[in-house]
Amino acid sequence: MSQKENIFIADDKPYAINALRCIIEDLGSEEWKVVGTANSVDEARRVIDKLTEQQTIVTLGIIDHRMPDESDGKLVAIQLKQAFPQVKTASFSTYEDEEITWGDFNWDKGSRPTEIVKLIRNT
Numbered sequence: 001m002s003q004k005e006n007i008f009i010a011d012d013k014p015y016a017i018n019a020l021r022c023i024i025e026d027l028g029s030e031e032w033k034v035v036g037t038a039n040s041v042d043e044a045r046r047v048i049d050k051l052t053e054q055q056t057i058v059t060l061g062i063i064d065h066r067m068p069d070e071s072d073g074k075l076v077a078i079q080l081k082q083a084f085p086q087v088k089t090a091s092f093s094t095y096e097d098e099e100i101t102w103g104d105f106n107w108d109k110g111s112r113p114t115e116i117v118k119l120i121r122n123t
Helices: 014-027 039-053 074-083 114-123
Strands: 003-012 034-036 062-063 087-095 105-109
Touching: 003 014, 003 039, 014 034, 014 114, 034 039, 039 074, 062 074, 074 087, 105 114
Parallel strands: 003 034, 003 062, 062 087, 087 105
Antiparallel strands: none
């Protein structure tokens, strides 16, 4: 991945968002930027709408598989794909026993920071 990556993160755990942001900003490329975050499906909708209004194009969405309000991250992925058809989505989960099929990529939350950087580079 040699182009600039505008990354959107959705997770109901603020510490997970902060950890990903730190990994991206501290270990990632200078070309990577977290342009939006959300803690719920409803908040994701609002942030995506705002990014669209600002003409900020999201190129990668890292989305928790299970979000609050009894929904899953698939709804956020659908919203991202509707707003930004070229976006790649990664489901980010601790649920190893479930088959997650909605993301372009499926990443384990137990991944080490260097592995997450490698995963982003390979998208």
